[in-house]
Amino acid sequence: MKDIVIARLKKSAIWVVLLLLVVVFTAANPRFLSMNNLFTVARQVSMYGIASIGMTFVILIAGIDLSTGSIITIVNVMCAYLMVNMGFGMVEAVTLSLFLAVLIGTLNGMLISTIGIPAIIATFATQTIFAGIAYLLCGGTPIYGFDPRFKVIGQGYVGPVPVPVIIMILCFALGSFILNKTYFGRYFYAVGGNEEAAELSGIRVGRIKYLIYALSGLFAGLAGIVMLSRTNSAQPTAGLGYEFDVITCVVLGGVSIVGGFGKISGVIAGVLIIGVLTNGMVLLNVSNYTQMVVKGIVLILAVGFDTLQKKRSIG
Amino acid sequence: MSEDFVLQLKNIRKEYPGVTALKNVSLEIKEGEILGLIGENGAGKSTLIKTCSGAVIPTSGKIIVGGKEHTHMSPQLARENGIAIIYQEFNNVRELSAAENLFLGNPIRKGIVIDRKAMEREAEKAFAQLNINIDPKALVGDLTVGYQQMIEIAKAIQQDAKVLIMDEPSAPLTNAEVDSLYKVCELLKSKGVSIIYISHKLEEIFRLSSRIVVLRDGEYIDTLQTAESNVDELIRLMVGRELKDTFPPRPPAEGEPEVFFEARNVSGNGNKKVNLKIHKGEVLGLGGLVGAGRTELAQMIFGAVHKTEGEFFLKGKEINPKSPREAIDLGIALVPEDRKRHGALLGVSVKNNINMPIYKLISKFSVINSSKESVTTEKYRQELLIKTPTIHQEVKNLSGGNQQKVILGKWLAANSELIILDEPTRGIDVGAKFEIYKLINTLVENGKTVLLISSEMEELMGMSDRIIVFCEGRITGELKKEEFEQHLILKMASDVQEDEE
Numbered sequence: 001m002k003d004i005v006i007a008r009l010k011k012s013a014i015w016v017v018l019l020l021l022v023v024v025f026t027a028a029n030p031r032f033l034s035m036n037n038l039f040t041v042a043r044q045v046s047m048y049g050i051a052s053i054g055m056t057f058v059i060l061i062a063g064i065d066l067s068t069g070s071i072i073t074i075v076n077v078m079c080a081y082l083m084v085n086m087g088f089g090m091v092e093a094v095t096l097s098l099f100l101a102v103l104i105g106t107l108n109g110m111l112i113s114t115i116g117i118p119a120i121i122a123t124f125a126t127q128t129i130f131a132g133i134a135y136l137l138c139g140g141t142p143i144y145g146f147d148p149r150f151k152v153i154g155q156g157y158v159g160p161v162p163v164p165v166i167i168m169i170l171c172f173a174l175g176s177f178i179l180n181k182t183y184f185g186r187y188f189y190a191v192g193g194n195e196e197a198a199e200l201s202g203i204r205v206g207r208i209k210y211l212i213y214a215l216s217g218l219f220a221g222l223a224g225i226v227m228l229s230r231t232n233s234a235q236p237t238a239g240l241g242y243e244f245d246v247i248t249c250v251v252l253g254g255v256s257i258v259g260g261f262g263k264i265s266g267v268i269a270g271v272l273i274i275g276v277l278t279n280g281m282v283l284l285n286v287s288n289y290t291q292m293v294v295k296g297i298v299l300i301l302a303v304g305f306d307t308l309q310k311k312r313s314i315g
Numbered sequence: 316m317s318e319d320f321v322l323q324l325k326n327i328r329k330e331y332p333g334v335t336a337l338k339n340v341s342l343e344i345k346e347g348e349i350l351g352l353i354g355e356n357g358a359g360k361s362t363l364i365k366t367c368s369g370a371v372i373p374t375s376g377k378i379i380v381g382g383k384e385h386t387h388m389s390p391q392l393a394r395e396n397g398i399a400i401i402y403q404e405f406n407n408v409r410e411l412s413a414a415e416n417l418f419l420g421n422p423i424r425k426g427i428v429i430d431r432k433a434m435e436r437e438a439e440k441a442f443a444q445l446n447i448n449i450d451p452k453a454l455v456g457d458l459t460v461g462y463q464q465m466i467e468i469a470k471a472i473q474q475d476a477k478v479l480i481m482d483e484p485s486a487p488l489t490n491a492e493v494d495s496l497y498k499v500c501e502l503l504k505s506k507g508v509s510i511i512y513i514s515h516k517l518e519e520i521f522r523l524s525s526r527i528v529v530l531r532d533g534e535y536i537d538t539l540q541t542a543e544s545n546v547d548e549l550i551r552l553m554v555g556r557e558l559k560d561t562f563p564p565r566p567p568a569e570g571e572p573e574v575f576f577e578a579r580n581v582s583g584n585g586n587k588k589v590n591l592k593i594h595k596g597e598v599l600g601l602g603g604l605v606g607a608g609r610t611e612l613a614q615m616i617f618g619a620v621h622k623t624e625g626e627f628f629l630k631g632k633e634i635n636p637k638s639p640r641e642a643i644d645l646g647i648a649l650v651p652e653d654r655k656r657h658g659a660l661l662g663v664s665v666k667n668n669i670n671m672p673i674y675k676l677i678s679k680f681s682v683i684n685s686s687k688e689s690v691t692t693e694k695y696r697q698e699l700l701i702k703t704p705t706i707h708q709e710v711k712n713l714s715g716g717n718q719q720k721v722i723l724g725k726w727l728a729a730n731s732e733l734i735i736l737d738e739p740t741r742g743i744d745v746g747a748k749f750e751i752y753k754l755i756n757t758l759v760e761n762g763k764t765v766l767l768i769s770s771e772m773e774e775l776m777g778m779s780d781r782i783i784v785f786c787e788g789r790i791t792g793e794l795k796k797e798e799f800e801q802h803l804i805l806k807m808a809s810d811v812q813e814d815e816e
């Protein structure tokens with residue numbers, strides 16, 4: 001009986017943490033709990049949320065994708081360049097840049113799966129490469145001056161709900177659908193749990209890796225489009241360091257770094273915690289650097305908790 | 316009165332969500348005694364002995380050791396009291412040498428540096444003491460499972476164990492290795508070490524133990540004096556009913572045999588020019604010593620390892636599976652020997668494990684038909700008597716034997732034509748073994764073809780229609796059913812030939 005209660009508590013621990021944060025920030029500044037501010041939080045985290053779907057898949061198979069930030073940047077620059085410098089229409093530009101994002105993801109997949117470079121090195125290399133290419137493409141200066149309709153993606157509202165929040169929710173739904181209802185989801189968990197046994201169960205592990213890194217590229221690309229529309233200009237450093245926050249959200253959400261374990265619902269909580277933390281600290285006038293310190297500590301706590309848990313269940 | 320006992324477990328109870336693994340089980344062991352512990356898969360044997368090391372914390376009950384009562388143990392406490400356990404699926408560090416493994420956790424030091432020389436010297440002494448011949452410098456990953464097991468035992472002795480608990484130590488061992496295990500056990504017994512010995516092989520229990528404790532469904536059933544008991548009584552107590560035949564009869568295959576699968580001059584993965592034919596609807600047994608090349612051949616047929624030479628034919632057509640997926644799509648299944656590494660997806664549910672090879676088939680636009688998924692799972696759970704509270708239970712929470720059943724279920728669900736079974740009953744209790752034999756018969760009756768790899772002589776002879784024997788990557792003999800004889804098979808299995816080239 002006691003065991004069951006403890007197991008329940010462990011599962012919902014992350015929601016308890018979220019609740020505590022909300023209570024603390026509200027106590028410190030009642031404005032925090034206003035409808036307005038809550039939607040602001042949701043809008044702020046929407047890009048993390050979107051990119052976190054792909055990262056969840058990657059971490060589920062015990063991989064890592066450090067190129068997320070660079071993909072966000074290059075999608076920003078590429079999409080803006082196509083629209084502004086080459087006169088492409090909005091839809092074409094967005095489609096082409098998302099295609100580029102998938103291509104970069106596929107390249108990651110090839111390096112990792114076909115050549116066999118460890119994910120951390122492969123995606124670190126592509127991170128550098130595409131950050132550099134993005135910079136070269138825009139000559140180091142921001143690109144702006146888009147079709148005014150483009151703003152809708154990042155700044156529009158449907159009723160009171162910001163459009164990026166709707167996109168995020170759709171992505172969460174899609175991610176959860178893939179993981180729970182399709183056989184791909186089963187394959188992801190299997191590969192993450194034991195690659196060898198998965199292969200011997202008839203899963204083509206190599207192909208699954210391609211697919212997962214391509215999806216990670218796609219979701220990062222989508223986050224990039226939302227960001228471009230929100231800021232209305234493409235910055236050569238737009239996505240710098242983004243992968244860090246995205247990884248933190250996913251790991252905080254209980255997706256195990258050793259693979260095979262995790263759920264989208266947890267990741268949603270992880271994303272919200274990072275959002276609330278950031279927003280709350282801004283409201284409390286905490287400096288940027290202090291925020292960095294806090295987020296780093298949060299990452300250590302999340303991974304530490306996960307690792308200790310693993311150790312105990314093995315013992 | 317408790318002075319006579321070196322270790323006593325009193326009314327141990329262990330509850331897991333949905334399962335009560337142990338219901339007030341008591342057990343005690345005297346100095347210098349070998350106690351057999353038996354019971355069906357999932358009876359609670361592993362759970363019970365894990366309470367002695369603190370790996371499992373009992374829900375209630377007492378553990379009395381060294382004159383003190385404890386509500387639960389800890390690894391530290393176990394070590395202080397000289398309790399050492401060799402787990403069912405033990406782990407040692409494959410990248411370390413035998414000597415380093417022996418001193419894992421408390422290496423011999425000179426100042427702050429590890430004194431490798433001294434460790435190797437001490438290891439040599441320890442191995443000699445047990446009459447085992449292991450090079451202390453050898454990497455553990457390169458040793459056979461049998462030797463790895465011996466290192467585990469040596470490690471326990473090194474730590475001055477007074478009570479040594481072994482959970483199915485013989486399961487991965489060859490016959491010769493089992494013999495040396497017997498010797499080691501008897502040697503330790505004569506030195507006053509107490510041993511709890513868990514096994515599904517009753518002849519081992521009779522050979523070694525002086526008393527036997529029987530568990531069933533987490534309950535203590537009885538303690539027997541080995542000398543006054545017999546196999547039938549043990550089985551009856553374990554299973555709770557009579558079990559007559561060990562091998563269910565199967566009518567002989569009728570008509571002209573049709574060649575279903577053929578290997579022609581196949582080399583690779585340690586095998587040299589293997590030629591064999593499997594007929595439709597037959598059970599072809601592969602005999603030989605561990606490492607003779609049987610598992611290696613199976614891996615090539617299944618596409619897990621590529622052959623370097625020769626051809627495979629399925630129903631007369633040449634096939635060349637490059638991945639397990641291709642083999643599965645051709646109708647081939649492999650139940651692998653190493654269940655922890657290759658067989659089960661431990662962190663995944665029973666349901667997902669069983670359906671893994673067929674997910675594509677039961678999906679539409681990649682969306683899984685979840686009712687089919689559950690129906691298939693329930694079917695094999697019942698047919699194979701898989702003991703689990705729900706089909707959503709993660710496989711790692713099942714007992715060792717039940718994990719094996721899940722793997723079997725997975726390949727039965729795949730409905731393959733050619734089923735390769737590599738040591739299918741390893742770690743499986745007598746009752747379930749019988750069920751698996753019956754299942755093999757049903758498969759054959761339904762026109763499936765079975766390739767059975769087994770190191771258990773009775774099983775091989777009892778179940779096969781024909782036996783082909785391997786030795787060092789070559790076929791050294793073939794026997795028809797009426798020619799089956801243990802000494803013939805053994806002779807062929809050790810028939811060492813010189814390389815012709």
Ligand SMILES: Nc1ncnc2c1ncn2[C@@H]1O[C@H](COP(=O)(O)OP(=O)(O)OP(=O)(O)O)[C@@H](O)[C@H]1O
Nearest residue numbers: 331336356357358359360361362712713714715716
């Ligand atoms: N961590 C766990 N969580 C949930 N149930 C468990 C756990 N560990 C064991 N069990 C359950 O407890 C029961 C006893 O398991 P145990 O491993 O002790 O069996 P066993 O007698 O060693 O069987 P085998 O011969 O197959 O190894 C089983 O029903 C098993 O499913």
Ligand SMILES: [Mg+2]
Nearest residue numbers: 361403714715
């Ligand atoms: Mg067991």
